[in-house]
Amino acid sequence: xxxxxxxxxxxxxxxxxxxxxxxxxxxxxxxxxxxxxxxxxxxxxxxxxxxxxxxxxxxxxxxxxxxxxxxxxxxxxxxxxxxxxxxxxxxxxxxxxxxxxxxxxxxxxxxxxxxxxxxxxxxxxxxxxxxxxxxxxxxxxxxxxxxxxxxxxxxxxxxxxxxxxxxxxxxxxxxxxxxxxxxxxxxxxxxxxxxxxxxxxxxxxxxxxxxxxxxxxxxxxxxxxxxxxxxxxxxxxxxxxxxxxxxxxxxxxxxxxxxxxxxxxxxxxxxxxxxxxxxxxxxxxxxxxxxxxxxxxxxxxxxxxxxxxxxxxxxxxxxxxxxxxxxxxxx
DNA sequence: AAACCGTGGCA
DNA sequence: TTGCCAAGGTT
Numbered sequence: 001x002x003x004x005x006x007x008x009x010x011x012x013x014x015x016x017x018x019x020x021x022x023x024x025x026x027x028x029x030x031x032x033x034x035x036x037x038x039x040x041x042x043x044x045x046x047x048x049x050x051x052x053x054x055x056x057x058x059x060x061x062x063x064x065x066x067x068x069x070x071x072x073x074x075x076x077x078x079x080x081x082x083x084x085x086x087x088x089x090x091x092x093x094x095x096x097x098x099x100x101x102x103x104x105x106x107x108x109x110x111x112x113x114x115x116x117x118x119x120x121x122x123x124x125x126x127x128x129x130x131x132x133x134x135x136x137x138x139x140x141x142x143x144x145x146x147x148x149x150x151x152x153x154x155x156x157x158x159x160x161x162x163x164x165x166x167x168x169x170x171x172x173x174x175x176x177x178x179x180x181x182x183x184x185x186x187x188x189x190x191x192x193x194x195x196x197x198x199x200x201x202x203x204x205x206x207x208x209x210x211x212x213x214x215x216x217x218x219x220x221x222x223x224x225x226x227x228x229x230x231x232x233x234x235x236x237x238x239x240x241x242x243x244x245x246x247x248x249x250x251x252x253x254x255x256x257x258x259x260x261x262x263x264x265x266x267x268x269x270x271x272x273x274x275x276x277x278x279x280x281x282x283x284x285x286x287x288x289x290x291x292x293x294x295x296x297x298x299x300x301x302x303x304x305x306x307x308x309x310x311x312x313x314x315x316x317x318x319x320x321x322x323x324x325x326x327x328x329x330x331x
Numbered sequence: 332a333a334a335c336c337g338t339g340g341c342a
Numbered sequence: 343t344t345g346c347c348a349a350g351g352t353t
Contacts, residue, residue, distance in 0.1 A: 074349085075349065075350095076349095076350095077349090078348085078349040078350090079348095079349065079350045079351070080347095080348060080349085080350055080351095081348065081349080081350095082347090082348050082349090083348090083349080085348090086349090120350090120351090122351090122352090123350090123351085126351085126352095153351095153352095154350090154351065154352090155351085156350060156351045156352080157350085157351090158349075158350060158351085159349085159350075159351085162349070174349090176349050176350075177347095177348080177349080177350085178348095178349070179349095196350095224349065227349095228348095228349080232347095233346085233347065233348090234346080234347075264345070264346070264347095
C-alpha cells in the first residue's frame with residue numbers, strides 16, 4: 001500500500017493536501033458511511049484500493065505536478081472521448097495555456113482550432129468560457145466546491161465532482177458511465193446499468209464511499225478505473241477483477257442485461273456529420289473562407305444551410321462583413 | 332425525458 | 343461492414 005501523501009487520488013501527491021488545506025493524518029481504520037449490507041461489500045474499499053494502487057495507469061493528469069486546472073481540462077476533454085485521443089491534445093493545451101487566465105486570453109478561433117478533432121467542439125467554447133469565469137471571478141483558481149463548479153459552463157454533475165475529488169481530494173460521488181456499470185453489476189447483479197437517473201445514481205455511489213476524505217476520493221478513481229479496464233461494457237475481464245468473488249452479477253452467472261435498450265445514435269447523414277465537415281474546413285483554413293468552399297462538403301443545400309446556421313447560433317463560426325465564414329474571432 | 336451534439340477505433 | 347462504444351452536458 002502507498003503511504004502518507006502519496007496515498008491520494010491516483011498519486012496526485014502533495015498538491016491535493018496543500019490545495020485542500022488538510023493535514024495529512026494517518027490513514028484511519030476502515031470505515032463505511034452506510035450499513036454493511038452484503039451488496040455494499042461487493043465493492044469493498046480495501047480490495048478496490050489495493051487493486052488500484054497496483055494497476056493505476058500513469059496518465060498525465062494524474063501526476064503530482066498536474067494542477068487542478070489540468071484536471072478540469074482533462075475531464076472536459078474526456079467527456080465522451082477516449083483517453084488515447086485526449087492525451088496529445090491535453091499536453092498541447094497545458095503547455096500553451098497553463099492557467100485558466102492564459103486560456104481566457106486566447107481567441108475562440110485559437111481554442112476551437114486547438115481542440116482539433118476531439119469532437120463536440122462546443123466543449124471547447126464552454127471550457128474557454130469556464131476559464132474566463134475562473135480567471136475573472138475566482139482569482140484564477142479552479143473552485144473546489146461542487147456547487148461552484150456546477151455553475152461553470154460545460155461542467156455538469158459528473159465533471160464537477162470529478163474535479164472536486166481528483167484535483168482536491170474531496171469526498172463526493174463521482175458517477176460516470178463506468179461507475180454506473182460497475183455498480184449495476186457488482187451490487188445490483190444486472191448485466192448493465194439502466195437509463196441514467198442522476199440523483200439516484202449519486203445516492204447509490206455516495207453510500208459506497210469510505211468515510212475518510214482522501215480515501216473516498218481515491219476510491220472514486222478506483223471505481224472508474226475498474227470500469228474502464230476490467231469491468232468493460234463489451235467483454236469484461238472478470239478473471240482480472242479484484243472483487244469477482246463478491247460480484248452479484250458474476251455470482252448469478254452473468255445474466256444478460258434485461259432493461260430497456262438505449263436507442264443508438266445515428267451519425268452518417270445527420271446534421272452532426274455535416275456540422276463536423278463544415279467546421280473542419282474552417283479549422284483547416286488560416287482565415288475566412290468563401291461560401292463555395294463550404295458548399296463543396298455536402299450536396300444537400302437545405303441541410304447544409306441549416307447546419308451552417310446552427311453553427312452560427314452556437315457561436316462556433318462567424319460571418320464576416322463581406323459574407324465569408326470564419327472561426328469566431330478571426331474574421 | 333429525450334433528443335441533440337463529433338469522431339474514430341474496434342469486434 | 344456495420345454497429346457499438348468512449349471520463350457527459352445542455353435544452
